[in-house]
Amino acid sequence: MTDVLSSAEFHKSSLSGPNNDCVEVAINLPGLVAVRDSKDPSGPALAFSPAQWRSFVGRVRTGAFDA
Incomplete structure (x- = not known):
């Protein structure tokens, strides 16, 4: 996965x-959305399919994750 993320533009x-x-989010990778902590740019990143990412962002926007 590290090789794939080397071209990520976060x-x-x-x-x-x-x-x-x-x-930070990188959406320039084919078939992949990468997410990482801005305080640790060389640390781990999470990877999602574009559909998974759209679903997550949509739920955040509607407040589905509010406590």
């Missing part, structure tokens, strides 16, 4: 705060 949301308490 981006942080423009809505992120100044403390780097964010995730």
